[in-house]
Amino acid sequence: MKPTNIFDPNYFHKVVDCQWACPAHTPVPEYIRLIAQERYTEAYMLNWDSNVFPGVLGRTCDRPCEPACRRVRTEENPVAICRLKRVAADNKGDIAAYLPKVPAQKNGRKIALIGGGPASLAVARDLLPLGYEIDLFDKDPAGGGMMRSQIPAFRLPEEVLDEEVNLILDMGVNAHFNHEVTSMKEMLDKNYDAYFVGTGAPKGRDLELPGRAEVGPHIHIGIEWLASVAFGHIDSIEGKVIVMGGGNTAMDCCRTALRLGAESVSVVVRSAFDVMKASDWEKEDAMNEGIPIINNHPPKAYVHENGKLKGVLFDKVEAIKGDDGRYTYEPTGEEVFMECDHVLMAIGQDNHCPWIERDVGIEFDKWDCPVLDEETLQSDNPKVFFGGDSAFGPENIIWASAHAHKAAISIHLFCQGKDLKADRPPEGVNLLSTKMGVHEWAYDSNHDPSARHLVPHADPAKALSDVKLEVELGFDRALGAKEAQRCLNCDVQTVFSEKLCIECDACVDICPMDCISFTENAEEDVLRNLLTAPASNKEQDLYVSEDLKTGRVMVKDEDVCLHCGLCAERCPTNAWDMQRSVVHVPQLGSYSAG
Amino acid sequence: MTFVTKPRVHHPRLPVNEIGLTRRDYEGSVSTLCAGCGHDSVSAAIVQACANLSIPPHQFAKLSGIGCSSKTPSYFLNKSHGFNSVHGRMPSVATGANLANRELYCIGVSGDGDSASIGLGQFAHIVRRRINMLYVVDNNGTYGLTKGQFSATNDKGSTSKRGVPNLYDPIDLVSMALQLGASFVARSFSGDKKQLVPLIQAGLKHKGMAFIDVISPCVAFNNHNGSTKSYEYVRGHTQPVVGADYIPESEEITADYAPGTTEDVKMPDGSMLRLHKIDDDYDPHDRVKALNYVQSRQAQGEVVTGLLYMEEDPMDCHDILRTVEKPLNALQDDVLCPGGDALAGINESYR
Structure with missing residues (x-):
């Protein structure tokens, strides 16, 4: 096999299974560490940045991250990622200082958002800090879309939803509620610079x-x-x-x-x-x-x-x-x-857009879904973008956030007259050493063998008599801290430097999961069986080094690595280092981008 | 030294041996030796070999003296018997353990200081007495615990970390073991587990004194350019002569070698040791030729590794002394003290 290019933004991103599985690529291990440090506000904002509705999602997310969690492969039960998100939301302090500033001086562009659900709201959040003027139209009396109309209050209390919806509306959205859009043609006649359709799958x-x-x-x-x-x-x-x-x-x-x-x-x-x-x-x-x-x-x-x-x-x-x-x-x-x-x-x-006339340049496929470019979410009418369930059929809230980030970038590029693909900002990765001393790391490397902690529930008799009483009580701070310890810090990567290695086998001997091997190189299928423990999970990559002095290569199976850092602790030459990988998924208007 | 504990969780598909244990069940506590120490690889090889043999951990006795090497029994087989003895005196304790209970698998781990200096006399006599054990020397040519003085196995002309050359000729423990009557003599390298693990398995199953000299680089004091026991030097100068594959009784022989170069040696328990000669002229059953070969190659600066000598029909100390089959420590009072009549009979025989 060829040596692994660890500077490919996707390589280490894939190792962070939860973040890779999350449609919005929320940096899960980083926010779990912040929770462990009781920095709930920062943990919340990191979430807010990526997935826009941490309080809502901490209760209702479909959690694609959890089946992907490495703990499923090393033991059985994933880290309760979703419930930890809620811990951040429940315990956050004042976030005002962290919010992106919305300029008073607008940039002169007007965008129409049709539908007031998660996708449209997230687009608004991404575009407002750049000076766009946003008009939002929804048939319901309040914002939130399906988060309000389809998720019962005993799973998602109204005040949690209101808080996160209003946070965005208060950034300066011109919201038109109780306003059902019945004709796309009429909307197009109003001559907005771009349109975003986030009307869900309402039928x-x-x-x-x-x-x-x-x-x-x-x-x-x-x-x-x-x-x-x-x-x-x-x-x-x-x-x-x-x-x-x-x-x-x-x-x-x-x-x-x-x-x-x-x-x-x-x-x-x-x-x-x-x-x-x-x-x-x-x-x-x-x-x-x-x-x-x-x-x-x-x-x-x-x-x-x-x-x-x-x-x-x-x-x-x-x-x-x-x-x-x-x-x-x-x-x-x-x-x-x-x-x-x-x-x-x-x-x-199903998707159902009877209000979009079929002669306004937007093509629909046989399932009544609009024909879109998957990367840009642009329809055949270049001014019109789709996201959320209305784009590719019913999914869930976290997909809506992910679509919104993409669509916002597309709208921004479109309004500047740039190419939606060639000018798209690239993904990137930074690697930062966590070494602080001979045996000190900037993360808690010790493996916690605890089983997944259960979330307490409200008294069943009370819960069944009140449609608005939240059933799940969520982790309190103490339980949240315990659950946070279960995270394996998969974003702290084992980075190998061939030039420093003396092939002493110390890392091979100490690795609790038999991830590391020094062997003759071969084609991937052969190599997978030459390792200390055969690497049978082909969905997980092999990290292959350049040739070493003996002509062998170092091969690390990423599958069940605990990121415990013992290889780096036992390495006499620092050929192994534990480096935090920070994946940059392009996004507009984030708090970290200022 | 490492401060985080090694997680107990292991690879979900880690193989289990015939008695249902994984390799992890043969481990000890986490090593306190310097990171990268060759001795840790030797410990790992012992762990692997013992797991491969499917011997229950409590059937091992691990014995050692003083030194970095002698700390290592803490780092393997933590469910076995162990005795960390006085400097250079591991052979005495091993002799006692083996005489008292001949059913134990004795593993003695010693170092170049412990065996070639302070314990040289003990080393000579335990080999001579053919105690049934595996005697491993973690040989790094230096006194690591006292910060890097030359040991007695350090080659003449090899330098210290500061560049000062060693003035004395080395003691070669392999040659001594051959001379003194060891019935199984091998040399290996801590950085070559493929060779080392089967040698340890064979040595444990061998009846009699099995001696393995393992060159095990000291990363802290003897892994520099002037050293002849560094990872790089040893890798560049090893000359394997006879490789050995240990084949348990239960396993079919599937390994495939060029005809004429392999030889199967039956072990006492029915298992098989398959030797494959890299040098056709070498005869691993001829003690004198083996000694000559090792020394002549050594004179050319080569480090001969592999299974160097193996007696075809070995005897151990219990055979020589004609002790009873049952372990002495398991004999009950009625057997040990057969009574007045028996004594009278013995006395009568001398009249």
Whole structure:
């Protein structure tokens, strides 16, 4: 293999599995260290910079970082990254001094943001410090989009959401709430310098089964029903409730229904339990509240009598797991009738932009998603950019933040008449030694073997009687400090200098995880099997040195390295050094950029 | 010296041996030697060899004297028996341990000072008595603990860190061991675990005195340009003659060598040692030729490594003394003191 280029910004970025997995590339280990130092405000701002809504995300994020966490590979359970984010948000001090300054003198460019959800708000935050004038339009009475209308208050308290939404609105957004945009053409006629569409995926799917027309009033589209609850239009539901669907919306629907007085609630899913789209923790929370999840039951028909819903008829199928891990479903011939008074339909949502005329130069694909450049998020109409769920279909909040940063850069370049690709700021990486003394490092290198700490929950009886009472209490400072110790500091990298190495094997002998080998070089597939411990996880890179004096190379398997620094401690010549890698993901208007 | 403790967690796919232990179960505490010390690699090789042999850790006795080398038994096999004795007196203690319990695997770790200076007499006699043990010398040619004086194995003309040459001829422990009747003699290099680990395995399974001289550079005092025991010098001057692969009884022989150059030696427990000669003319079963070879190469400035000599039908001290099969420390009073009648019988035999 060729020697590894550690100055490629992606190389060490990939080693920081959590940051790499995060769509917004939040520098997770760095903010966890700040939490460990009780510097909650700085930890919060580091988050705010990357993902814009730390308080919201610390409660509701889909957490792609956690399955990626190295602890999953070295032990079993990841660091509770999401809950640590909340610790930063809950304990932060006054952030005013850290916020980017918005100039009074505007730059003369006007941008329209359509939709007031996370994507649009994040674009506003990125552009305002550069002097842009921002007009935001949303059909709802308050900002936040789906964060407000679809996430129940028992998961995300209103005051947390208000705080982070208002922080951005108060930077000087001209917000037009209760203002539904019904024509893109009209908007384009207003001659803004650029447009950002962040209207989400607002159309909840319905299911056309026999009897659907007759039982109309008893079937509710999940996200619409949740929005009505959020805005206070619905405050109760009576009788037996069936929630159809296996995603996070289904989990929110069933738990909300239980709190609004339903006699019984069950979730019925057509597929198997482990392929349900809902996050594991959301399934757990629902089940812990006593809600049964019934899998492998595709619905067949609504059963009704005199226009009143009696229940739903399901087929029962058998899920057979193939060698490739995929399920196929065999009919069993058995039919199951479940009695109910209401059905909440949470089987997915679609993009839906009927208000964008199809002759304004914006192309749509067959799924009704706009045709976009993935890097710039620009549509075929060069003035119009998309982000969040409205760009590529339903994702989650953290993707909205990630899209927004990209789109803001594109809009900024576009307004300056620059090329959206060639002139894009590059990614970069800095490496800073953490060596402070012979055996002292600027990070806590000691490995903490503790198991993941559990988050305390509110008293179940109280929680189920109040739709606004937050269920998860979050870590307090002490528990947060303990959990922070579990982070392996994957951003403190093992950096190897060939010229200094005397090939004494000290690092090989001390490495607790058998990551380091000195061996003859070979092609990657061969090399992976020549190492002290075979490197079978091909998703993780091998760090290969230049040729050493003996003609061998140093090969380090990045897979299960604990970043404990013992290789550097035992190295007599400082050929190993522990260096903090700081990845620079280009972004506008960040607090660290001033 | 390292202050953070070595994490207990290990590689999720670390192999387990026949008794269900990983290599990590054969480790000791974290070394307090200088970073980069060759001795730590020797300890790591011992850990690996013992794990490969699937011997339960409590069946080992590790013995040492004084010096950097003699600290190392703390850094391997922390679930075994151990005795850190007086300077140069490890052989006495090892002799006692082996006589008392012949079933223990004795590992003596000594250094060039401990064995070639203060303990030279003890070294000579334990070899002569053919105690069944593995005797490892971590040989760095210097007194590291007292800051770098020449030891008795330091080559004439080799310089100190400050450039002063050594005026005396070295003691070559390999030649001495050959002369004094060791039945297994090898030399290796701490920086070459591929060679060292099978030698340690073979030495542990060998019945009789197995002596391995391991050149183990002292990073702090003897790893400079004028040294003949530095990593660089040894790498440039080693001359492997006979490589050895240890093949446990349970394993099929799959290693493939050019015909005519390999020889399989059966070990007492049914396992196999496969020797592959790098130099066709070398005979690892001829003590006199081996001695000649080692010394003539040495005169040319070469360091001969590998399995240098192995007796084909070795005897150990217990064979010579014709002791009972059962370990002496396990004999009960009724056997040890057979009573008046037996004494009378013995006395009668002398009349």
